[in-house]
Amino acid sequence: MTEYAKPKVQTIPAIAHADDGAIPFWMDVEGTKVFTWYHPAQGQEKQNQAIVLCNTFGSEAMLLHPAYRQLAIDLAAQGYPCLRFDYPGTGDSQGSPRAPELLASWLRSIHHAVDFLRNESGVARVSLFGILLGATLAAHAASQRKDIHALLLWAPYISGKNFLRAVKLQSSVITANTDNIRPADWCDGDSEAFGFLLTKEFSQALSTINLNKISEAPCKQAYLFARDTSSNEAKLAKVLSELNTELTFEDTAVEDLSAITAEMQIPTAINQKIISWLQDKEKQSSTDAIQSSSDPMPLEQQYATDSFSEEVVFLDHHEKLFSIITHPPIEIGNNTGILLVNGGSNHRVGINRNYTEWARAWAAQGYTVTRMDICGLGDTPPQKGQARNTLYLDSTLEEVRVNIEHLRNTLGLQKIVVAGLCGGAYQSLRFALTSQKIDGILLINPLRFQKPLKLEDGRNTHNSVQQLIATTSFLAFVLFFINYKNWSTLKRWGRTSLSLVKHACLQLLQQLKDLAQPKKWGTLSRYNLAAKELVTLTKREIHVYILCSNTEVILPFFKAALARYRRKLNKTPYFIMEELSSTNHILSPIWSQKKAYEQLSKQLKIVTERKD
Known part of the structure; x- marks a missing residue:
């Protein structure tokens, strides 16, 4: 067994914190800033055990x-202090996926988190939790130490090779990159894990991890959850039992992990079982004296590199809005601020960590960039009565405004660009239509352009494509079909082209019905609404850029919706629309992430250099 040598734990003050008491900061791990959330124990009963949550990787x-x-949050509420963090080169942490010895730095960050949490909380016992690859890394890190009290593992990959095989299988069914395009910095042995880079060195290092080969007990107690009856956690259960680890094994699925990941749900049953198990074991175990922690640890809530600096902020608005601001070096800073709005249901790092990487690259060019968590996403809690992970809310516009006001009024920036993918694109567009204080919007793969229609019970009616079709006039469809430039794409779209013809005919019938009823003439203004709104923005000299994957389902219908106004839009310097092939909605092929960055950067330069 390779025993881990403890580093010196640095201590530093907490300033900003969430309403639940959690404190965001960057933990220094041998010179690398690792983004961390410390959840102090809440309530009157403080437990003598703390939990480090070991993250999994990539899309998981x-x-x-x-x-x-x-x-x-649940553990802290029961008196168990917790620490969760992003590994180097992931999430909001410093570093690159190409950094040498990346896996070793991940393991060092786990070890440092254990020492940091014990020192800060003053508890005698520290345990590790993880899901999937996070569980694998937690167990492996525990095997390198002698002081981990318990392991809480849900569906661990038994080996690094198992994880890599799962990634390969997943990649084999993703056909987005039809032309097999590689970015310029692609190296021999590189591979992609659904939009995340795996270098040859990282994969080789990960392949050496095998939990079945642990030779000494990694902990005193373990609670192991199987993914399902067909998964192989029973092998690990046998290994742990043979090493005299006191084991509790849930050999049937407590929660459907596939559903949890697909819907980004909360595994309430798992959480309850973990808390009950910890409390039961607490009663059975001998009482260790609670250690007294050292002086309050000053937690580093901003840090600087040669090319950028970052800070965490909470902005007051209903609940505390959480954002991370990336600043340029003072000597190269310009007057433009960028706000990146959550894409889909994902937190501020962006799908495939694009927002984090783009923010830092743009800061190195002189821009100030905020990546935000709207209410109900990421680390900003939902407003009272609001469900988690709810997109297309009107209230989000106010949250966007609060962040923009911070960029403009607090930081003194003169020009503001709002950008986002998918749901973030929708909110960027809607905010631009309601605000005079914006200079540009960058819309990446927007799926919706208009406010969702709702029934009386509050449920949305019409999906985004149906709603766009319903507000596209027959004349717009006709103008789209007679434009010879569209003919080649009509053939490529296949059945979608037939659908366009079908809906053009349906719109003709609907408009004839409306014209036959004078009372409905006032509703005709709803037609071509998306195009009219874009024209309105360009008249206000707001720079509008749309970047769309050419496989987007909504793209043909959006082009038809623009047809009547396309000439007018093309004449203005404030509207640009471009397409990307060999990619998908979330830009998972790495080459397309880099291409999107290049295209977006060109648009930012246009806005920055434009004279008011």
Whole structure:
């Protein structure tokens, strides 16, 4: 067994914190700033055990972010201090996926988190929790130490090779990159994990991890949850039992992990079982004396590099809005601020960590960039009565405004650009239509352009494509079809082209019905609404840029919706629309992430250099 050598734990003050008491900061791990949330024990009863939550990786980490956050909140509420963090080169942490010895730095961050949490909370015992690859890394890190009290593992990959095989299988069914395009910095042995880079060195290092080969007990107690009856956690259960670890094994699924990840749900049953198990074991175990922590630890809530600096902020608005601001070096800063609005149901790092990487690259060019969590997403809680992970809310516009006011009034920036993917694109567009204080919007793969229609019970009616079709006039469809430039794409779209013809005919019938009823003439203004709104923005000299994957389902219908006004839009310097092939809605092929960054950067330069 390779025993971990403890580093010196640095201590520093907490300033900003969430309403639940959680404190965001960057933990220094041998010179690398690791983004961390410390959840101090809440309530009157303080437990003598703390939990480090070891993250999983890639799309799994993105989809399980709400689950990790809620478990930390639930544990802290029961008196268990917790720490959750992003590994180097992931999330909001410093570093690159190409950094040498990346896996070793991940393991060092787990070890440092254990020492940091014990020192800060003053508890005698520290345990590790993880899901999927996070569980694998937690167990492996525990095997390198002698002081981990318990392991809480849900559906661990038994080996690094198992994880890599799962990634390969997943990649084989994703056909977005039809032309097999690679970015310029692609290296021999690189691979993609659904939009995340795996270098050859990282994959080789990960392949050496095998939990079945642990030779000494990694902890005193373990609580192991199987993914389902067909998964292989029973092998690990046998290994732990043979090493005299006191084991509790849930050999049937307590929660459907696939559903949890697909819907970004909270695994309430798992959380309850973990808390009950910890409390039961607490009663059975001998009482260790609670250690006294050292002086309050000053937690580093901002840090600087040669090319940018970052800080965490909470902005007052109903609940505290959480954002991270990336600043340029003072000597190269310009007068433009960028706000990145959550894409889909994901937190501020962006799908595939694009927002984090783009923010830092743009700061190195002189821009100040805020990546925000709207209410109900990421680390900003929902407003009272609001469900988690709810997109297309009117209230989000106020949250966007609060962040923009901070950029403009507090930081003194003169020009503001709002950008986002999917749901973030929708909110960027809607905010631009309601605000005079904006200079540009960058819309990446927007799926919806208009406010969703709702029934009396509050449920949305019409999906985004149906709603766009319903507000596109027959004349717009006709103008789209007679434009010879569209003919080649009509052939490529296949059945979608037939659908366009079908809906053009339906719109003709609907408009004839409306014209036959004078009372409905006032409703004709709803036609071509998306195009009219874009024209309105360009008349206000707001720079509008739309970047769309050419496989987007809504793209043909959006082009038809623009047809009547396309000539007018093309004449103005304030409207640009471009397409990307060989990619998908979330830009998972890495080459397309880099291409999107290049295209967006060009638009930012146009806005910055434009004379008012």
